[in-house]
Amino acid sequence: MNNFKYLICASxxxxxxxxxxxxxxxxxxxLAVTVAPEPIAEVAPVLPNIELSDELLYEYLLTxxxxxxGHKALAVEGSADIARKTRDPxxxxxxxxxxxxxxxxxKAIDAFRFWQEIEPAATVATRMLSSLLLRGGxxxxxxxxxxxxxKADEPDVGKTFLQLYPMTASYPDKAxxxxxxxxxxxxxxxxxxxxxxxxxxxxxxxxxxxxxxEVRQARKLRPEWDTPVALEAQLLRRSAPQQGLxxxxxxxxxxxxxxxxxxxxxRALLEQKQYKAARDEFQQLLRASxxxxxxxxxxxxISLQLNDFSGAEAQLRQTLAKGGKGLDGAEYFLGxxxxxxxxxxxxxxxxxxxxxxEYLFSAQLRLVYLLNKRGKLDEARHHLQQAxxxxxxxxxxxxxxEAQLLRxxxxxxxxxxxLQQGLVKFPHHPELLYEAAMMGEKLGKYDESEKLLRKxxxxxxxxxxxxxxxxxxxxxxxxxxxxALALVEKALELAPDDxxxxxxxxxxxxxxxKLDESVKMLRxxxxxxxxxxxxxxxxxxxxxxxxxxxxxxxxxDSLKANPDNVPLQAVMKRFLP
Numbered sequence: 001m002n003n004f005k006y007l008i009c010a011s012x013x014x015x016x017x018x019x020x021x022x023x024x025x026x027x028x029x030x031l032a033v034t035v036a037p038e039p040i041a042e043v044a045p046v047l048p049n050i051e052l053s054d055e056l057l058y059e060y061l062l063t064x065x066x067x068x069x070g071h072k073a074l075a076v077e078g079s080a081d082i083a084r085k086t087r088d089p090x091x092x093x094x095x096x097x098x099x100x101x102x103x104x105x106x107k108a109i110d111a112f113r114f115w116q117e118i119e120p121a122a123t124v125a126t127r128m129l130s131s132l133l134l135r136g137g138x139x140x141x142x143x144x145x146x147x148x149x150x151k152a153d154e155p156d157v158g159k160t161f162l163q164l165y166p167m168t169a170s171y172p173d174k175a176x177x178x179x180x181x182x183x184x185x186x187x188x189x190x191x192x193x194x195x196x197x198x199x200x201x202x203x204x205x206x207x208x209x210x211x212x213x214e215v216r217q218a219r220k221l222r223p224e225w226d227t228p229v230a231l232e233a234q235l236l237r238r239s240a241p242q243q244g245l246x247x248x249x250x251x252x253x254x255x256x257x258x259x260x261x262x263x264x265x266x267r268a269l270l271e272q273k274q275y276k277a278a279r280d281e282f283q284q285l286l287r288a289s290x291x292x293x294x295x296x297x298x299x300x301x302i303s304l305q306l307n308d309f310s311g312a313e314a315q316l317r318q319t320l321a322k323g324g325k326g327l328d329g330a331e332y333f334l335g336x337x338x339x340x341x342x343x344x345x346x347x348x349x350x351x352x353x354x355x356x357x358e359y360l361f362s363a364q365l366r367l368v369y370l371l372n373k374r375g376k377l378d379e380a381r382h383h384l385q386q387a388x389x390x391x392x393x394x395x396x397x398x399x400x401x402e403a404q405l406l407r408x409x410x411x412x413x414x415x416x417x418x419l420q421q422g423l424v425k426f427p428h429h430p431e432l433l434y435e436a437a438m439m440g441e442k443l444g445k446y447d448e449s450e451k452l453l454r455k456x457x458x459x460x461x462x463x464x465x466x467x468x469x470x471x472x473x474x475x476x477x478x479x480x481x482x483x484a485l486a487l488v489e490k491a492l493e494l495a496p497d498d499x500x501x502x503x504x505x506x507x508x509x510x511x512x513x514k515l516d517e518s519v520k521m522l523r524x525x526x527x528x529x530x531x532x533x534x535x536x537x538x539x540x541x542x543x544x545x546x547x548x549x550x551x552x553x554x555x556x557d558s559l560k561a562n563p564d565n566v567p568l569q570a571v572m573k574r575f576l577p
Contacts, residue, residue, distance in 0.1 A: 072102045083111075089119035096125065105136050123152055131167050139180055146184055158193035161185070165197045174205035192221035196228055203235065211235055226251070226258050233264060241272055259285060266298075275305050293319050293326040304333065313337055332359035335366060344370055361387070361394055365401070372405050380405060396422065396429055403435060415439055430460050434469070441473055449473065464495035472504045481511050499529045507537050515545045532558045532565040536572075543575055552576065 063079050079095035092115040099111035112129040119125065130145030146164060153160040164184075171177040178201045185194035199214035212235050218228040229251045236244030248265040252258060266281035279302040286295040296319045303312035312333070319330040335350035348370055354363035364387040371380040384402045389395045399422035406415035419436035426432055433456040440449035453470040456463055471487030474480050488504040495501050506521035522538040535558035542551035555572050562568060 067098060072098070073104075083114060087118050089115065092118055093125075096128070100128070100132075105132065108132055109136065109138075123149065126152070134167060134171060139176060143180055143183055146180075150184060150188070157188060158191050161188075161191065161193040161197050165200060168197075168201060169204060174201070175207075178202050178205050178207065178210070190221060192218040192225060192228070195221065196231070199228075199231060203231070208235055208239075224255070226255070226261050229261060230264055233268065237268070237271075241268070244268060245272065257288075259288065270302065275302050278302055279306065291322060293322050296322065297326040297329055300330070300333065304337075309337055309340065328354045328357040328363075329359050332363045335363065339366070339370075344374070361389065364388070368401065368405075377405060377409055392426065392429075396426055396432055400431060400435060403439065407439070412439060412442055416443055416445075428459055430456055430463060433459070434463075434466060437466075437469060441469070446473065446477070462494055464491045464498060464501060467491035467494070468498075468501045468504050471508065475504065475508055475511055478511065481508070484508055485512055497528075499525050499531070499534075502528070503531075503534050503537060506541070510537070510541045510544075515541060519545065530558070530561070532562040532568040536568045536570075540571055540575070 063074075063082060067079075079091070079098045083092040083095040092111075096108070096111040096115045099108040102108070109129065109132050112125055112132060116125040116129055126145055126148050130142050130149060133139075133142035133145060149164075150157055150160055161184075164181075168177045168181055178198065181198050181201050185191070185198055188194045195214045195218035199211045199218065202208070202211035202214060212232065215228045215232045215235065218225070219232060222228070229247065233244040233248050236247065245265070245268055248261055248268060251261055252265060255261070262281055262285055266278050266285065269275075269278035269281060279299055282295055282299040282302065286292065286299060289295060296315050300312045300315035300319065303309075303315060316330045316334050316337070319326050320334075331350045331353040335347045335354075338344070338347035338350060348367060351363045351367040351370075354360050364383065368380045368383050368387075371377075371383065381402055384398050384405075387398055389398055399418060403415040403418045403422075406412070406418065416436065416439040419432060419439055422432045423429070423436055433452050437449045437452035437456070440446075440452065450470060450473070453466050456466045457470075460466070467487045468491035471484045471491065474484035474487070485505075485508040488501065488508050491498070491501045492505050502521055502525035506518050506525060509515075509518035509521060518541045519538070522534060522541060526534045526538055535554055539551040539555045539558075542548075542554065555568065555576070558568055559565070559572065
């Protein structure tokens, strides 16, 4: 065989073997490369004139078999060797492909360099090489290759800049990649896309001033292009929101059909709490896209914010009529509207129709609340136990609500049992520990309550209410008074402005004989919250200190404001004839 044309037969085999296992690429994400989304017209390669010897064919077949059997290193070495021997661009391309799939960055770079060397017109080789150099942190080398790509694509260089953005955006050193793109963009000062890409990268690097300057250059060069307008408004969102709004408004006056800009404008108005104007924009979008459920839903929520309940209801029912996305949200907010109208039957019906989505959990809780309000405790508990929770915090919340319903129904033992069952699943959850301890205290299970509170303190040493609850329990039972004082003082140290803790400390001072300190602390607590139980404590301390007239007046004033308070009545009965 005197001519390499016979290698065409082998190249057919190459094409078949080139279908490497899919996992070969995906297993090496660090070599993933963004390529142009459109096919690139390549110049037909110049093929070498070389004899296809038995040895050459054997080496080629051995390489492909090695690749198929998973011997990647052997396949890479073999393909590189045969490409160097033949200098055939098709085999150089195959060697580059195998190196890329192997995950060996350096060998992949060498292979693409060789392919580029023997086939300079292969723009894919240059693009792939530039991306690999970038991924490997070789920025200066990557810059040279990217410059070649841009030069080759000068008739459509703007599109090429946009294609380079996703490659460079993922580079970890954001400042370095901004400088790289500025260097590449410098020869193209009249290309709007170049300025836009620099602006996008600058924003990612937190250089908002550069981003703003560059995006304004892009907008100046292509005033009809909506992307720079959107980015500039985004940049102005925090520093000059009204300026951003005005930019969007002016653009829409010239290009009223720009729906994405109008949507951005509507959302920006909403952020600035210009609800009526925002609703007008959403409604204009809705008129252009009457079947867009999301737009109808957004308009309805804004109507709710404006207290336009009839408008909100009409839009929510319109959402339901259209079907598709947003149905669960529409049902939830129709339930809210029904509650506002005090139509509980209709509210329950809407909440029952919420089947999924972000409002499901809230709908389930509203359903439970309304059922319990109607005296249907068992049904409410059933719904709580069947409710779909997606996080452990939601699961704990369901347990806490069930215990609260039982507590309100004076079923304290059942409430304690629910909390104990919850602690089996979540033994270290602070809220469950605290609530179970409080319920144990109410049931007279003092030892168990103390164990739970001490466990909570161990888990959360800064939990002021745990110290306070344990200390106050000892004070109420008049046991270990000195220890109780230390506990509530620790609580006050952690929560110096907590009224309940002040009351506990004041009462502890009283039981430890520190009457003046007790009065001072209890007055401070009562000034913060004129609670009848604080009044009961303060009055008792004043009475014991000898200020009986002042104590009597305090109790009588508090009783007028709280005629049904049992602790206050009990104290007055003990001291007043």
